[in-house]
Amino acid sequence: MLKIKTADLPALYERIAQSQDLFLPVRSAGQTDFALWQKDAQVDLDTLKTVKSPKDVFFPQSETLYSCHREDGKLSVTPEELCDKPFVVFGMKACDVQGIAVLDKVFLSEPVDSYYAARRTHGTIVALACGRPETSCFCTVFGIDPAAPEGDVVTWMVDQWLYWDAKTDKGFALTDFLHDLFEPADESTVEQVKTAIRAIVKKLPYADLSLEGWGAQAADTRFDSPIWEQLYKPCLACGTCTFVCPTCQCYDIKDYDTGSGVQRYRCWDSCMYSDFTMMAHGNNRTSQMQRFRQRFMHKLAYFPANNDGVFSCVGCGRCVDKCPSHLNIVKVIKAFGKED
Amino acid sequence: MQELITRAKALLESGEVQRVLGWKQGEHIYDPEPAFFDSAEALKDFVYNGFCGANLSKYMIEAAKLEGKTLVFLKPCDSYSFVQLMKEHRVDREKAHIIGVGCKGKLSVNKIDADGILDIQGAGYPDCADTLTVDTLYGQTTVSYKDAMLERCHVCKGKEHMVCDEQIGESADTADSDRFAQVAAIEAMSPEEKFAFFQSELSKCIRCNACRNVCPACSCRKCVFDSTKFDSTQKANTTSFEEKMFHIIRAFHVAGRCTDCGECSRVCPQGIPLHLFNRKFIKDINSLYGEYQAGVDAQAKAPLTSFTQEDAEPSIVAEGGLTHA
Numbered sequence: 001m002l003k004i005k006t007a008d009l010p011a012l013y014e015r016i017a018q019s020q021d022l023f024l025p026v027r028s029a030g031q032t033d034f035a036l037w038q039k040d041a042q043v044d045l046d047t048l049k050t051v052k053s054p055k056d057v058f059f060p061q062s063e064t065l066y067s068c069h070r071e072d073g074k075l076s077v078t079p080e081e082l083c084d085k086p087f088v089v090f091g092m093k094a095c096d097v098q099g100i101a102v103l104d105k106v107f108l109s110e111p112v113d114s115y116y117a118a119r120r121t122h123g124t125i126v127a128l129a130c131g132r133p134e135t136s137c138f139c140t141v142f143g144i145d146p147a148a149p150e151g152d153v154v155t156w157m158v159d160q161w162l163y164w165d166a167k168t169d170k171g172f173a174l175t176d177f178l179h180d181l182f183e184p185a186d187e188s189t190v191e192q193v194k195t196a197i198r199a200i201v202k203k204l205p206y207a208d209l210s211l212e213g214w215g216a217q218a219a220d221t222r223f224d225s226p227i228w229e230q231l232y233k234p235c236l237a238c239g240t241c242t243f244v245c246p247t248c249q250c251y252d253i254k255d256y257d258t259g260s261g262v263q264r265y266r267c268w269d270s271c272m273y274s275d276f277t278m279m280a281h282g283n284n285r286t287s288q289m290q291r292f293r294q295r296f297m298h299k300l301a302y303f304p305a306n307n308d309g310v311f312s313c314v315g316c317g318r319c320v321d322k323c324p325s326h327l328n329i330v331k332v333i334k335a336f337g338k339e340d
Numbered sequence: 341m342q343e344l345i346t347r348a349k350a351l352l353e354s355g356e357v358q359r360v361l362g363w364k365q366g367e368h369i370y371d372p373e374p375a376f377f378d379s380a381e382a383l384k385d386f387v388y389n390g391f392c393g394a395n396l397s398k399y400m401i402e403a404a405k406l407e408g409k410t411l412v413f414l415k416p417c418d419s420y421s422f423v424q425l426m427k428e429h430r431v432d433r434e435k436a437h438i439i440g441v442g443c444k445g446k447l448s449v450n451k452i453d454a455d456g457i458l459d460i461q462g463a464g465y466p467d468c469a470d471t472l473t474v475d476t477l478y479g480q481t482t483v484s485y486k487d488a489m490l491e492r493c494h495v496c497k498g499k500e501h502m503v504c505d506e507q508i509g510e511s512a513d514t515a516d517s518d519r520f521a522q523v524a525a526i527e528a529m530s531p532e533e534k535f536a537f538f539q540s541e542l543s544k545c546i547r548c549n550a551c552r553n554v555c556p557a558c559s560c561r562k563c564v565f566d567s568t569k570f571d572s573t574q575k576a577n578t579t580s581f582e583e584k585m586f587h588i589i590r591a592f593h594v595a596g597r598c599t600d601c602g603e604c605s606r607v608c609p610q611g612i613p614l615h616l617f618n619r620k621f622i623k624d625i626n627s628l629y630g631e632y633q634a635g636v637d638a639q640a641k642a643p644l645t646s647f648t649q650e651d652a653e654p655s656i657v658a659e660g661g662l663t664h665a
Contacts, residue, residue, distance in 0.1 A: 029541050029543075029611075030611050031611055132456065132478065133477070135368070135456050135458060236607075237553055238548050238552075239547070240546075240548040244546070244548075244609060268575065273575070275568055320371075324553075324606070325394065327373055
């Protein structure tokens with residue numbers, strides 16, 4: 001266990017940024033999101049939840065796959081280069097790290113998504129334990145411990161210090177590179193902090209949320225439930241929940257007419273959108289109830305059915321905080337709980 | 341609140357209305373959701389408090405397609421949206437029973453600077469307190485009701501309902517700032533400063549479309565941005581031009597029809613002050629064509645859809661607020 005004064009963190013950022021891209025929570029125009037560190041960046045480690053999850057460091061909201069260019073009657077195709085430089089994501093919370101584990105199950109299973117895989121290979125995750133869990137947090141329901149996140153390095157903020165514990169080869173390599181900035185630290189301080197965080201988490205209003213009835217079997221038992229007809233009605237069919245979510249992984253592939261060719265890109269899509277999976281035959285989900293049901297059934301039934309029971313919700317609570325109609329996965333889970 | 345439930349029950353039981361559109365109790369006081377109630381029994385979950393900011397007018401577009409009448413609760417500012425939708429023939433006045441419900445300013449939990457909010461006292465209706473007491477996981481704190489109000493309530497349009505069949509509850513005019521002050525401040529910026537301001541705000545946009553989907557003026561059956569044939573990047577800000585284009589096209593499209601209900605800014609997950617675009621148009625319309633408030637009168641001709649010989653010349657319109665600030 002090592003530690004560094006929080007006042008010295010700018011030196012740490014600068015050191016990392018000398019040789020790698022560094023992504024971390026940055027406050028801009030009143031909101032905090034993960035962004036590339038720059039010297040004048042207003043780093044914000046106090047805000048518990050960034051608006052968007054950090055998933056777009058690995059799976060950007062929009063990325064070019066390849067470009068076609070026509071010149072003098074000749075057509076050239078240029079594939080986008082894969083990420084080939086190491087980078088660091090600093091300050092990911094336990095829920096967001098588990099979010100990446102969920103994305104891994106999708107993008108790293110055959111056929112492997114080479115764009116995502118390249119970023120995963122080159123990215124080092126420095127996780128940060130949660131200081132002040134929020135009312136909307138329910139990660140523990142999914143077996144996540146906000147006091148001890150997964151990650152290549154795990155860190156804790158205690159008073160004026162950041163405690164630093166490398167866990168993987170990537171984490172040790174980064175620690176070696178920064179070694180002169182640290183001083184040795186006492187493990188027991190961190191243990192006390194962990195205990196304190198776990199005590200708060202027990203008091204969270206959704207700490208006892210029951211997932212009974214969800215999982216693979218829900219695909220059969222809950223698909224046709226009349227509850228969906230009631231639940232979806234306030235849904236505005238926007239993509240807020242999808243776009244702030246650390247695990248939503250659906251994307252669309254489109255061509256952008258550049259005037260002299262085509263830029264083929266993919267971008268996040270939302271199952272809440274009316275044109276989602278609109279195909280040549282037009283057979284998408286035809287009602288908002290079906291779209292709404294899809295999002296929750298995917299997270300709570302279909303995903304676990306295909307991934308050894310792992311849910312594709314990590315309880316970060318961003319959708320709980322951000323839904324314009326105050327609809328969310330907690331209300332959905334509870335509505336079915338009442339029915340049972 | 342009980343009075344609203346009692347009246348809704350009576351209207352449901354008499355068969356005068358088939359359903360009630362109101363707000364449903366959430367997990368906390370601060371997360372009620374818009375909801376349809378089909379029976380008197382279902383109304384046990386009905387709630388009306390300081391956090392019922394959602395404007396229900398837009399849901400009346402869907403309600404107009406349903407069998408029978410819908411009872412809807414509209415706050416004074418929501419009623420402007422309903423009138424505007426009547427004007428655009430998007431709602432059916434005959435199929436709406438409107439209860440104009442009182443409002444003393446609506447709150448946003450995002451305006452309360454506290455972590456781990458569990459409960460808030462003083463946010464009820466009609467009995468709201470000048471100071472809210474906020475219980476959190478980390479102790480108790482207080483915030484003044486005014487400081488927790490939505491932006492739109494600081495420029496309240498007044499206590500009057502523009503349309504309703506009956507009224508229940510008292511309202512308060514909560515205006516305490518100049519509606520156009522922020523717009524004027526931006527107009528006073530240099531072009532470079534303006535660009536930097538909008539760049540920093542709009543670059544936060546995640547293209548979730550919440551602003552569009554909540555907007556009562558955005559009632560197209562198919563939005564151009566949802567068209568698979570429209571050659572834009574739609575769901576992603578592939579270029580920095582793209583994100584500005586979305587918001588500017590939207591602002592132009594609702595110009596003259598936007599009632600300034602403020603729902604766009606209320607729902608934006610990134611806190612972008614989208615109402616400023618709309619308010620700039622309103623300010624310019626006021627200065628070019630005379631004072632006009634959309635949603636006051638369903639019959640009146642709107643300045644941008646009627647022509648008079650006194651209309652400003654296009655060159656003046658193009659200069660917009662620069663000459664008419």
